[in-house]
Amino acid sequence: MKRRWGTLIILLLFLTLPGNVFAAQDSLKVGFVYVGPVGDYGWSYAHDQGRQYLEKTLPDVKTTYVEAVPEGADAERVLTQLARTGHKVIFATSYGYMDAALKVAERFPDVIFLHCSGHKRRQNLGTYFGRMYQASYLTGLVAGKMTRRNLIGYVAPIPIPEVIRIANAFARGAREVSPDVKVHVVWTHAWYDPATESEAANSLLDIGADVIATQSDSPTPVQTAEKRGAYGVGYNSDAGKFAPQKHLVSAVWNWGPYYVETIKNVRAGTWKSADDWWPIDTGIAGLSSFGPAVPEDVKTLVERRKQDLVAHKFDVFWGPIKDQHGQLRIADGEKPSDTVLLQMDWLIEGMLGRVPR
Amino acid sequence: MELTLIPLVLAAAVRAGTPIAFAALGELVAERSGVLNLGVEGMMLTGALAGFVVAQQTGQPWVGVLAAAVAGMVLSLVHAVLTISLQANQVVSGLALSIFGSGVTGFWGKRFIGVPADGFTTTAVTGLGGLPIIGPIFFQHDALVYLAYALIPGLWYILYRTYPGLQVRAAGESPASADAMGVEVTAVRYRCVAIGGVAAGLGGAYLSLAYTHIWIENMTAGRGWIAVAMVIFGTWDPWRTALGAYLFGGVQAMQLRLQAAGVAVPTHLLMMTPYLFTIVALVLASRDTTRRRLGAPAALATPYVRE
DSSP: HHHHHHHHHHHHHHHHHHHHHHHHHHHEEEEEEOOGGGGGGGGHHHHHHHHHHHHHHTTEEEEEOSSSSOOOHHHHHHHHHHHTTSEEEEOOOOOHHHHHHHHHHHHOOTTTEEETTOOOOOOOOEEEEOOOOHHHHHHHHHHHHHOOOSSEEEEEEOOHHHHHHHHHHHHHHOOOOTTTHHHHHEOSSSSOOOOHHHHHHHHHHHOOEEEEEOOSSSSHHHHHHHTTTEEEEEEEEGGGGGGGTTTEEEEEEEOHHHHHHHHHHHHOOHHHHHHEOOOOOOOOGOOOOOOOTTOHHHHHHHHHHHHHTTTTTOOOOOEEBBTTTTEEEEEETTOOOHHHHTTSSSSSTTTEOOOOO | OOHHHHHHHHHHHHHEEEEEEEHHHHHHHHTTTTTOOOOOOHHHHHHHHHHHHHHHHHHEEEEHHHHHHHHHHHHHHHHHHHISSOOHHHHHHHHHHHHHHHHHHHHHHGGGGOEEEEEEOOEEOOOOGSTTTHHHSSSSHHHHHHHHHHHHHHHHHHHHHHHHHHHHHHHHHHHHHHHTTTTOOOHHHHHHHHHHHHHHHHHHHHHHIIIISSOTTTTTTHHHHHHHHHHHHTTTHHHHHHHHHHHHHHHHHHHHHHTTTTTOOOOHHHHHHHHHHHHHHHHHHHHHHHHHHHTTTTTTTOOOOOO
């Protein structure tokens, strides 16, 4: 009697098996690993918005995300776990996941890994980023126009080339419209610590800055700026809600279209490991809406310069560019290669503060 | 660095140290009664979220503070039940509650991310706020900072000069003797853990309602753990614990302002110092002999069972 039940159950299981197989063929499983909580309203939040856009645009794709994964051994564990559980494409969305992604990609050659903001690749590991520095430059134009005291404070997280480059682009924009402007950088040494970021903004306001820009992962610097009557420029996501009067503009990410394009390529079999660095015309990096204080002529200027970028009439780091010690780093007429941009570890002329070594 | 910036650094130190001071003083009360509560981080987050949500919904920051205190207390009572009545391992229970607090606030808080709310604003103390130098450093802050000021001598007085305070210290030093003298050890410990939860909740509320006016996941960024360390750093004395908290805030504020002042400071080394002190303090405190010398409650982290 027991034997017959056993056989029946086994038969039933076998009947469901084809169903499982079909399901696996139809839906592609895509994994996302975030360094911060989705609720940071910043970097990881933006990536998650991209993931949701992917799910909406391609409904038969099943996504999984793991948030607040520290860089290092934990990242390796999570990436391995995702690779083992049938995820065929995995996005590792933090610079510090670089070595972990490389290691895990070596162990799972059939899984496609994409590492955001990194520079190590394999046949099944690509890197991707957006030319946020172009959007950052545009926000610098606004900040430069709105400052009266010619001192702009900049709250920066961790001194890696990507952050330095985006800060430099901001300063480039500010000084283009106002050559006497100084941009003072303060490092919080953390990607995410809302309270410390607020304190950093305070320290800059105390020395007389009347515009605060941030590249850290929370909108608190912009909020703090408004509380003390200064303008704010946000990053990662629209900080307008936190500073309804004094928010000027934010440089925001829009990862969705990149994720959709990547998955489409994977499905079509045309995906190849590359170093994708999408420019501003793709919309991967852009601007939020302007705040109420920004006058029309500034908006027009920003739009004009954006079109110049899109039409390749000009780019942010075309020479001549001197560093903060006066040394010429990019010659007049020189158009620096991506390598130069990716290794930027010096601040441009007109910036105060140092790059900590 | 310009001399005029020094009061600003000290004022920033007071601000940055306040949430840690709240949480550390509460933890001090719990530890003095013999209960180690490592769930402070989770309780601070619970307080931060509860305070923010209620303040945002009611438009009354003080009502939010009340809610934060209650929320912190509720979570700490879970710890109390587990460790006092059920005699679970205090370290494990505390850690679990920290993780729980972080997860549960992340989950429930999702709706409130990106939602603005009014919180506390700076209210200078009349008279004292106008004093030169001292005024800006200590008396031009928001109301919760002043509450923390009151807590320090208040706690010292209650702990060392009143009978309930004696009961607390007895329960932490030798619960068996205290029991023999008629002290309700269980009740005392419950109350002290609850007080710890209330204070941690207040510390969290300060972060989301005063220091910033925002709720974001994990916004305490490890301050709960610093608070636990500050209790040891301050050798279980309210004044020294509070000093540790403000010192820690000071280091944070200092490194930012030195940068703003253009002073070339090795920021990484400076930032390390509070954590270094904490590690040294923790290492010392984990050795029984040193602990006794430092003045740790003799019965800390050991459950009391009446024989």
